[in-house]
Amino acid sequence: MEGKIYKGGEDYEQEFNPRDYLTTYYNFDSGPVEEKEIIKFSLQNLYQTFSAGGIRGDVLIDIGSGPTIYQLLSACEAFREIIVTDYTPQNLQELQKWLKKEPGAYDWSSIVQHVCELEGDRSRWQEKEAKLRRTVTRVLRCDVTKSPALGSAQVPLADCVLTFLAMECACLDVDTYRAALRRLADLLKPGGHLVTLVTLGFQNYMVGPKKFSGVYLEKETVEKAVQDAGCQVLKCNCTPLRYSKAFCTGLCFIVARKSSSA
Numbered sequence: 001m002e003g004k005i006y007k008g009g010e011d012y013e014q015e016f017n018p019r020d021y022l023t024t025y026y027n028f029d030s031g032p033v034e035e036k037e038i039i040k041f042s043l044q045n046l047y048q049t050f051s052a053g054g055i056r057g058d059v060l061i062d063i064g065s066g067p068t069i070y071q072l073l074s075a076c077e078a079f080r081e082i083i084v085t086d087y088t089p090q091n092l093q094e095l096q097k098w099l100k101k102e103p104g105a106y107d108w109s110s111i112v113q114h115v116c117e118l119e120g121d122r123s124r125w126q127e128k129e130a131k132l133r134r135t136v137t138r139v140l141r142c143d144v145t146k147s148p149a150l151g152s153a154q155v156p157l158a159d160c161v162l163t164f165l166a167m168e169c170a171c172l173d174v175d176t177y178r179a180a181l182r183r184l185a186d187l188l189k190p191g192g193h194l195v196t197l198v199t200l201g202f203q204n205y206m207v208g209p210k211k212f213s214g215v216y217l218e219k220e221t222v223e224k225a226v227q228d229a230g231c232q233v234l235k236c237n238c239t240p241l242r243y244s245k246a247f248c249t250g251l252c253f254i255v256a257r258k259s260s261s262a
């Protein structure tokens with residue numbers, strides 16, 4: 001409906017179209033330059049975080065994966081197992097299509113090639129796609145506004161919880177955001193890492209013809225929420241880059257470590 005603003009969980013299930021989202025924000029070859037720069041910012045930070053000498057381990061859980069896989073392309077070289085999750089069944093279906101190489105799956109090859117180039121060999125992109133498909137072992141539903149976020153699913157404690165551009169959409173106020181981050185920290189082993197990309201000054205974004213809103217966050221609010229969830233911020237890389245189809249002021253990439261005694 002024209003003029004309506006959609007928010008959080010159930011609206012996502014009913015109104016969020018994964019293909020509209022992918023073609024708006026992840027058209028690396030011929031989409032808007034703003035979106036391309038943001039993808040490059042994300043991939044560069046992920047590459048630095050998970051490349052040799054960086055964070056690694058057994059299990060990584062990605063929270064609010066949506067229909068996207070770009071956020072896992074560096075991590076799949078550093079973890080034995082990746083669990084992807086989202087609130088909406090249609091996003092998980094879109095992910096499954098790519099994981100199972102089904103007809104009509106989204107074409108991530110340009111973005112995969114870019115990551116392989118960062119890693120030193122653009123030509124190994126098909127090998128990386130195969131590696132990621134092997135490393136994703138489970139596709140689960142989650143709701144970060146509920147405890148536990150993964151419902152009744154039994155998952156091991158993670159060495160890393162990743163969440164990209166999802167918490168500010170799932171949570172409609174700062175208290176809910178802070179509680180959601182505590183739930184994510186609960187999924188981590190002591191000493192495990194939380195890696196997140198957050199839209200700063202977020203007001204709304206377009207998915208096809210539909211407008212979705214979320215919580216307005218500033219860098220200090222995000223850092224404090226991460227710390228109060230029991231994690232020490234190791235890296236905080238903010239940029240004024242903005243989407244052409246979203247109302248926000250910038251982006252913030254954070255790497256944090258859960259206390260060893262937690």
Ligand SMILES: C[S@@+](CC[C@H](N)C(=O)[O-])C[C@H]1O[C@@H](n2cnc3c(N)ncnc32)[C@H](O)[C@@H]1O
Binds near residue numbers: 008
């Ligand atoms: C902007 S998309 C981000 C998708 C992807 N992580 C990315 O980097 O492009 C926001 C995601 O948050 C998910 N979401 C909304 N409410 C949620 C909730 N309560 N719990 C978990 N995820 C939720 C949506 O289904 C959607 O996939």
